[in-house]
Amino acid sequence: MMASSSFHNVSIKGISCVVPPKELSLLDDPKLYNGDQKKIERVINSSGFFKRRVSEADVMTSDLCLQAARDLIENLDINPATVDGLLFVSYTPDYLMPATSYVLHKELGLSSQCVVMDIPQACSGYEIGLFQASMLINSGYKRILLLVGDSFSKFSDMFNNHTAPVFGDAGTATLIEYDETAAPSYFNIFSDGSGYDALICRNGGFRNFPSHDDFYDDGRFKYDSHMDGGRIFDFTLREIAPSINMLLNDSGFRKEDIDFFVMHQANKFILQNIARQLGIAEAKVPMSTISKYGNQCGASIPCTIADVLRHEVSSNKLKIMLSGFGVGLSWANAIIELNRIYCSKLIEYKG
Numbered sequence: 001m002m003a004s005s006s007f008h009n010v011s012i013k014g015i016s017c018v019v020p021p022k023e024l025s026l027l028d029d030p031k032l033y034n035g036d037q038k039k040i041e042r043v044i045n046s047s048g049f050f051k052r053r054v055s056e057a058d059v060m061t062s063d064l065c066l067q068a069a070r071d072l073i074e075n076l077d078i079n080p081a082t083v084d085g086l087l088f089v090s091y092t093p094d095y096l097m098p099a100t101s102y103v104l105h106k107e108l109g110l111s112s113q114c115v116v117m118d119i120p121q122a123c124s125g126y127e128i129g130l131f132q133a134s135m136l137i138n139s140g141y142k143r144i145l146l147l148v149g150d151s152f153s154k155f156s157d158m159f160n161n162h163t164a165p166v167f168g169d170a171g172t173a174t175l176i177e178y179d180e181t182a183a184p185s186y187f188n189i190f191s192d193g194s195g196y197d198a199l200i201c202r203n204g205g206f207r208n209f210p211s212h213d214d215f216y217d218d219g220r221f222k223y224d225s226h227m228d229g230g231r232i233f234d235f236t237l238r239e240i241a242p243s244i245n246m247l248l249n250d251s252g253f254r255k256e257d258i259d260f261f262v263m264h265q266a267n268k269f270i271l272q273n274i275a276r277q278l279g280i281a282e283a284k285v286p287m288s289t290i291s292k293y294g295n296q297c298g299a300s301i302p303c304t305i306a307d308v309l310r311h312e313v314s315s316n317k318l319k320i321m322l323s324g325f326g327v328g329l330s331w332a333n334a335i336i337e338l339n340r341i342y343c344s345k346l347i348e349y350k351g
Contacts (some may be wrong), residue, residue: 064171
């Protein structure tokens with residue numbers, strides 16, 4: 001069984017990230033923990049969650065990703081007709097049918113020869129999207145637009161203390177191209193379906209199909225997502241650090257060779273524990289976006305790069321370990337090189 005894989009001639013050229021302008025704070029929400037300020041402050045101190053960005057009811061993940069893609073196309077001076085692959089990675093699509101990637105294909109004015117696909121992934125979605133894009137590049141495609149985002153706030157009930165303070169919305173775009181001078185990239189990807197119900201939204205699919213009565217007047221879905229925090233925490237401490245060490249071993253890199261370990265922004269406590277297990281300094285594990293933007297699911301890794309490492313990746317050649325983990329259960333790691341790429345600041349959405 002393959003433990004890891006590598007790709008050659010694949011280069012990331014740019015990253016752009018968009019967040020909604022609406023900001024919510026745990027301290028300003030009277031419904032959270034029944035207004036118990038001391039409990040809220042304990043949650044802030046232990047988890048790192050404080051503020052988050054939430055999209056309006058009529059703003060979809062695709063809208064955020066579309067603005068990010070347009071920023072990337074404009075700043076890298078890309079002719080949309082030369083994009084020959086578009087991947088949309090999200091658990092919050094526009095419709096059950098068609099795939100949202102077709103909507104984005106239309107809005108971006110891409111060629112009819114451009115292959116498009118939706119990939120339903122969340123917390124490990126960025127690595128899985130890069131993996132799929134790399135496979136396309138290695139099979140002959142030249143320029144892939146990877147759009148990763150989610151709007152989990154749309155099915156996080158304001159009365160649910162487990163999910164309401166956690167999820168923030170974001171949309172991102174990453175341009176991946178064929179490049180004979182690119183350094184190799186390395187991936188390992190894991191799945192554990194026995195934990196499928198550790199983080200789940202049970203309603204909305206065909207097993208539990210929604211009716212008109214299942215929505216609030218403001219468009220939010222009544223059936224909240226459910227998260228078993230204990231199982232998720234145990235899973236991260238059991239699997240993530242060993243899988244990162246496995247990829248380091250398979251690729252021949254040492255921890256000292258990696259400039260930054262950019263991980264899914266699950267919460268501060270989890271990231272601190274993974275850093276401790278790996279024996280790396282917390283300074284190499286960015287985690288400040290948690291307190292400003294919340295858990296942005298698959299978008300959290302590119303948003304962290306844009307928010308924390310923008311100047312570094314724009315002016316230097318860096319070796320970065322990416323690690324995403326969560327819904328599925330799924331976890332995926334990647335070692336990539338970012339060599340003086342275009343990287344936006346976190347842009348506020350404008351409808």
